[in-house]
Amino acid sequence: MKLPLKGAIDCDLHPGMPSMAELTPHLDPFWRDQFENRHIDRMGFVMTSYPPNSPFTGRPDWRTPQGQPGGGLDMIRAKALDPFSTRFAICNVLHGAIALFNEDMAAAVCAAVNNWTAKELLDREPRLRASILVPAHNPELAVKEIERVAGDKRFVQILLPVMGDMLLGRRIYWPVYEAAERHGLAVGVHAGSTYRWAPTPSGWPAHRTEDYVVQSAAFEGQVVSFLAEGVFQKFPKLRLVLMESGITWLPSLIWRTAKEWRGIRPEVPWIDRSPQEIIHEHVRLTLQPFDVPKDKPDIVARTLEHIGSDRMLLFSTDYPHWHFEDEDVLPNGVPEAMLQNLLIDNALETYSRLRMGVDSGDNGGRNKEMVP
Amino acid sequence: MNITVRETRAAQKLSFVDGDIHPAFRQISDLYPFLPARWREHMQTFGEHVRQGLTGQLSYPRMMASGMRADAFPEQGPPGSDLELMRRQHLDANGVETGMLVALSKGGMEERNLDFAAALSRGVNDWQIEHWVKPEPRLRAGIVVPQEDAAFAASEIERRAPDRRFVQVIFSPRATDPIGHRRYWPIYEAAERHNLPIGLHSAGFSGGHPSTPSGWPTYYMQEHYSFFTAMQTVVTSLIFEGVFERFPKLKVVLIEGGFTWAPALGWRMDKHWERMRGEIPHVKRPPSEYLRENFWFTTQPIEEPANPEHLAEIIGWLGWDRLIFSSDYPHWDFDHPRHVFKFHLTDAQKAMVFRDNAKGVYGL
Numbered sequence: 001m002k003l004p005l006k007g008a009i010d011c012d013l014h015p016g017m018p019s020m021a022e023l024t025p026h027l028d029p030f031w032r033d034q035f036e037n038r039h040i041d042r043m044g045f046v047m048t049s050y051p052p053n054s055p056f057t058g059r060p061d062w063r064t065p066q067g068q069p070g071g072g073l074d075m076i077r078a079k080a081l082d083p084f085s086t087r088f089a090i091c092n093v094l095h096g097a098i099a100l101f102n103e104d105m106a107a108a109v110c111a112a113v114n115n116w117t118a119k120e121l122l123d124r125e126p127r128l129r130a131s132i133l134v135p136a137h138n139p140e141l142a143v144k145e146i147e148r149v150a151g152d153k154r155f156v157q158i159l160l161p162v163m164g165d166m167l168l169g170r171r172i173y174w175p176v177y178e179a180a181e182r183h184g185l186a187v188g189v190h191a192g193s194t195y196r197w198a199p200t201p202s203g204w205p206a207h208r209t210e211d212y213v214v215q216s217a218a219f220e221g222q223v224v225s226f227l228a229e230g231v232f233q234k235f236p237k238l239r240l241v242l243m244e245s246g247i248t249w250l251p252s253l254i255w256r257t258a259k260e261w262r263g264i265r266p267e268v269p270w271i272d273r274s275p276q277e278i279i280h281e282h283v284r285l286t287l288q289p290f291d292v293p294k295d296k297p298d299i300v301a302r303t304l305e306h307i308g309s310d311r312m313l314l315f316s317t318d319y320p321h322w323h324f325e326d327e328d329v330l331p332n333g334v335p336e337a338m339l340q341n342l343l344i345d346n347a348l349e350t351y352s353r354l355r356m357g358v359d360s361g362d363n364g365g366r367n368k369e370m371v372p
Numbered sequence: 373m374n375i376t377v378r379e380t381r382a383a384q385k386l387s388f389v390d391g392d393i394h395p396a397f398r399q400i401s402d403l404y405p406f407l408p409a410r411w412r413e414h415m416q417t418f419g420e421h422v423r424q425g426l427t428g429q430l431s432y433p434r435m436m437a438s439g440m441r442a443d444a445f446p447e448q449g450p451p452g453s454d455l456e457l458m459r460r461q462h463l464d465a466n467g468v469e470t471g472m473l474v475a476l477s478k479g480g481m482e483e484r485n486l487d488f489a490a491a492l493s494r495g496v497n498d499w500q501i502e503h504w505v506k507p508e509p510r511l512r513a514g515i516v517v518p519q520e521d522a523a524f525a526a527s528e529i530e531r532r533a534p535d536r537r538f539v540q541v542i543f544s545p546r547a548t549d550p551i552g553h554r555r556y557w558p559i560y561e562a563a564e565r566h567n568l569p570i571g572l573h574s575a576g577f578s579g580g581h582p583s584t585p586s587g588w589p590t591y592y593m594q595e596h597y598s599f600f601t602a603m604q605t606v607v608t609s610l611i612f613e614g615v616f617e618r619f620p621k622l623k624v625v626l627i628e629g630g631f632t633w634a635p636a637l638g639w640r641m642d643k644h645w646e647r648m649r650g651e652i653p654h655v656k657r658p659p660s661e662y663l664r665e666n667f668w669f670t671t672q673p674i675e676e677p678a679n680p681e682h683l684a685e686i687i688g689w690l691g692w693d694r695l696i697f698s699s700d701y702p703h704w705d706f707d708h709p710r711h712v713f714k715f716h717l718t719d720a721q722k723a724m725v726f727r728d729n730a731k732g733v734y735g736l
Contacts, residue, residue, distance in 0.1 A: 055647050166587045167594075199585045200605035201598060203549040209648040210550075210605075210612045213641050217601035221584030221594070228591045248636035251682070255632065255675040256600060257593075263705065264435050264593045276678070291640040299689070303636075306682050322647060 001330045003084055004339060009347035009354065010089035012190075012243045012286040012316035013080055016070035017095065018116050020045065026112035026119075031105070045096030045109075049192035054208065055322055056289075062320035069320040073125055080319040081127055083327050087344075088354055089317075091130040092159055092190055092243065093117055098135060099194040106135035107145060114149050122154045129354065131159035131188050139172055143179045150183040156353040157186035157241060162218045163193035169225030174234065181235045184352040186284075189222055191215055191244035216291075219245040220253050223283060227257060230270035232282045239350045241284045244318055246291040251306035254279055280309040284350050286316035287342070289323035290331045297333030304334065314350060315343045386722070387469040388709055389730035391670040392573070392627050392698035393462070393511070395473050395504050398449035402503065403478060406495035414488055421484045423580030430576070432592040436704055444702035451702035455508055462701045463510055466709055469727070470736055471511050472698075473500055474542060474573050474627060479516035481544040482578045489518035493528055497538070505537045512734070514542035514571055519556055526558040533566040539734040540571040540625065544578035545606045552613030560619045569623035569668070569733050572606060574599035603629030604637050607663060611641065614654040616662045623733055624667050628700060631669035635689040638663045664691060668733050670698035671725070672707040680714035692721050696730045 020041045024032055035041040050057045058069025062079055070076070081089060093116075097109030110133045117130045132155045134142035142158075149155050158180050160168060168189065180187050191212075198204045199211045199218070219242050226232065226240055257275035265271065271278070292300045304310070317329055334342065348355050397403055404412050424431055436442060438450075444461065446454035462468060479496040480489030493516055500513040515532045517525035525543065532538045541563045545551060551572075563570055576595065582588040583598035603626050616622060638660030645652065645659050669690070677683050687695060700706050709726065717725070730736065 055650070056644070163585045167584060167589055168586070170590065193585065197585050197587055198581045200550055200609070201581050201583045201585075201602040202546045202551060202579050202605060202609070203553075203581050205550050205605075205609055205612070206553070207612050207648075207652055209644055209652050210608045212648070213612075213637075213644050214605045214608050216637075216640060217604050218585045220601050221586055221589070221598065224594050224597045225584075225586075225589060228589070228593045246636075246640055248639055249633055251677070251686075252600070252630070252632040252636065252675065255677045255682075256597060256630065258678070259673075259676045260593055260596060264591075264596075267435060267591055268593055289643065291636065291643055293639055293642060299639075302685060306677070306685075308678070323643075 001332055002327045003330060003343065005343060006085035007087040008084055008315050008343040010080070010084065010086050010317050011241065011314040011347055012288070013076070013089040013091055013319045014070050014321065015076055015091050015093060015121060016064065016068055016072060017093065018113070018120070023109065023112040023116055026115040028108055028111070031108040047094065047096045047099065047192055048195055049211070051208070056212065058320045059322035073121065077125065080317060084317060084329065086127060088127055088129050090156060091117060091121055091128055092188070093130070093133060094159065094161065094190055094192055095133055098133065098161055098164070103135055103138035103141055107138065107141040110135050110145055111148070114145070118152060118154070129154050129156045131155065131157045132185070133159050134176070136160050136173070136176070137165045139175050143175050146176070146179045146183065146185070150179070150185065153353050153356055155185070156351045157188040160187065160189050161192045161194055162189050162215065162222055162245070163195070163197070163199065165194070165196050167225035168222050169227070169229035169231050171229065174231070177231060177235045177238055181237050186239040186241050186351055188241045188243055189219070193218070216246050216249045220249060223253060223279065224257060227271065227275055227278060228268050230268065232278055233270045233272065238282060239284060240282055241286065241314065241350060243286045243316070244289065244321070245285055246289055247285045247313065248291045248303050250285065251303065254308065276308065280312065284312055284314050284346065286314050286318070288316050288318035288329065289321070292331060294332070300331045300333030301335060304338065310338045310341050311346055311349065313342050314347050386709060386726060387467045388697055388726035389736065390468050390471040390699050390701070391625070391696040391730055392474050392672060392700050393471045394452045394701065394703065395475055395500065396450045396452035396477065398453040403495050403499055406498040407491055411488060411491040420478070420482070422482045422577070423484065424577045432576070432595040434592060434704065439704050441702050441704055441706055455504065458701070459508070462699065463508070468510060470730070472539065472571070472734070473504055473511055473513050474571065475500055475514065475516050476573060476575070480518035481516065481575070483518060486518065486521040486524070490521060490524045493518050497528070497532060501537060512539040513537055514540045515568070516542045517559065519543040519547050519551065519559065522556050522558040526562040529559070529562040529566065529568065533568060539736070540569045542571045542573065544575045545572040545629070546575045546578040546581070546602060548579040550609035550613070551606060552609035552611070552615050554613070557615070557618070560615060560622050564619045564622045567621070567735065569625050571625045571627055572629070573627040574603065574629050599628065600630035600633060604633055607637060607667065608641065611659045611662045612652055612655055616666050617654060617656060622666060625670065625696065625733060626667060627670045627698065628672060629669070630675065631671070631690060631695065632675045632683070632686045634663065634669065635686060668694050668696055668729065670696045671712060672698040672700040673705045674707055674712050676714065684715050692724050693729055695725045696733070697726045
């Protein structure tokens with residue numbers, strides 16, 4: 001169904017990926033030189049997780065005339081913002097730089113992506129917000145990038161791929177979460193892999209369809225990692241946002257971890273209350289791709305009931321990925337009483353920086369020193 | 373979990389099939405009579421060659437007694453190694469009509485040396501018959517095969533299939549390649565021909581791939597959780613590789629892998645199958661249909677939602693005809709047949725879960 005009210009907050013939107021030619025002006029001069037000499041500026045940086053021509057990467061009517069998914073600002077306005085009467089939309093530019101093994105090079109491209117995002121998107125469209133792309137495989141460089149960008153309040157979260165070098169709850173990543181909590185940034189974990197490891201515990205599947213379907217298992221692994229390592233006890237204000245994860249796997253995870261905890265408490269003594277409560281408080285999931293069949297509104301309603309909280313889901317279109325037709329972004333069966341939370345209030349609770357924008361009525365205060 | 377349960381021989385006896393019982397060696401020399409001298413010496417000199425950092429112990433130490441019920445230790449040997457105690461504590465006390473042996477150790481599923489793996493497989497299969505099924509006819513054996521040598525595995529299935537005391541084929545769901553891969557198809561061909569279900573029991577590391585696609589977890593809590601996500605990838609691999617188009621009568625029993633995730637996985641597979649059919653035209657039907665027809669699930673360790681009716685709803689979506697009760701005796705997270713469900717089951721539902729589904733799948 002279509003959105004029944006205006007002013008929704010779209011928590012996962014993908015602008016057309018900038019080419020390296022567009023990013024080069026935003027690179028630091030050393031790296032600009034390197035990229036030209038080594039022809040890195042001619043490379044596509046297409047992530048294996050998102051082949052541009054694949055059906056799910058771009059809805060046919062959400063492609064440019066050249067066939068690229070997402071498009072520029074005019075297209076985003078016409079296709080992703082206006083039709084849904086969106087108040088804010090959070091842009092996730094999941095650039096292939098995060099899959100580079102060279103940590104310094106990855107950091108340089110991440111910085112260029114963030115600069116490009118600020119200048120080409122946020123400066124030009126007040127409804128847009130964004131996530132900070134960081135080289136997560138080097139937490140020190142990731143924190144450096146967060147510190148560089150965090151002054152710009154239009155950046156509302158840190159963007160990490162769900163499948164990277166290590167499980168994200170591990171202590172090596174805690175400096176990233178310390179910075180996130182201190183700056184009031186959510187930690188956003190998005191679908192996609194740098195393929196450091198096989199996408200399944202028994203190796204490499206043949207098909208992209210399998211990779212995409214079982215990605216939910218990667219999200220489950222990350223939630224259990226944050227939980228088991230005690231990240232939420234260490235950083236009690238942290239919000240973990242799972243983007244493009246699907247949601248119907250969640251009740252099973254809540255039940256399983258809540259039961260497991262009763263038997264394994266001495267192993268993880270810092271878990272001081274039921275995982276169900278911790279998950280309800282700290283974990284959020286974006287709506288699309290919603291993984292209940294269209295014709296089963298009763299199952300939609302029951303699954304939302306099984307999740308046990310109406311604070312966890314955040315509205316998203318996942319533009320331009322192809323998960324629904326027309327403007328029918330809401331699954332049938334979502335209880336009316338849940339809509340205000342789902343479409344607006346949960347996002348405001350999750351993203352403290354969005355609240356600042358709402359309260360002051362401005363765009364959150366751009367940091368002019370950011371762009372080199 | 374370690375309270376001694378009174379060994380009642382209840383008048384209101386529920387006789388049932390137990391889909392997951394673990395036999396153990398009293399000591400490794402129990403296996404030696406079933407190994408050729410060459411491999412006995414190999415075992416003594418070199419031992420098993422596996423894909424993890426520690427041999428002969430778990431890299432994620434369990435929470436108690438190596439993952440065993442503390443009351444299940446016989447006077448000698450580990451839990452599950454003493455038939456008398458197993459009878460007294462479980463088979464007789466709880467009224468087991470038929471019990472499925474799932475021999476997890478030393479069957480070659482994890483061994484890198486394939487010749488050694490083949491010898492172990494044969495040895496463990498002989499041992500199950502001699503030590504367990506012959507003296508205790510309520511028990512049934514599983515043909516344990518090393519999945520990485522599919523040609524040998526198929527030959528072992530051929531060899532054992534006429535012996536009806538073997539009721540399923542057992543290997544690791546954590547292979548070196550996703551198990552829908554064609555290199556494993558000779559196993560499915562043989563299993564389907566002999567109408568033997570494939571029983572896949574959760575395993576920790578067999579193929580060497582980390583238990584999450586983001587690397588190895590830190591704690592047992594996570595490792596244990598990964599049993600359930602790993603099983604999801606078993607389902608997707610078998611379906612999307614087209615195994616059930618090629619072997620439509622193949623039956624797969626997922627043992628100790630959970631089941632509450634299954635309906636959701638079915639919806640997710642269907643959704644993306646519809647969009648991605650151009651990549652997988654060999655998957656002719658909505659994936660959830662194969663899930664509904666070719667898979668069964670054992671119950672232990674059962675999920676326990678705060679509201680037990682939620683579990684009943686999930687089973688309704690999954691299908692009551694898909695579930696097989698299992699206790700996991702003698703492991704620490706044993707489920708008791710009389711206390712496993714916290715909501716009311718109709719007589720028909722009870723009959724299915726505790727007996728009829730297993731009898732149908734295993735041809736008992």
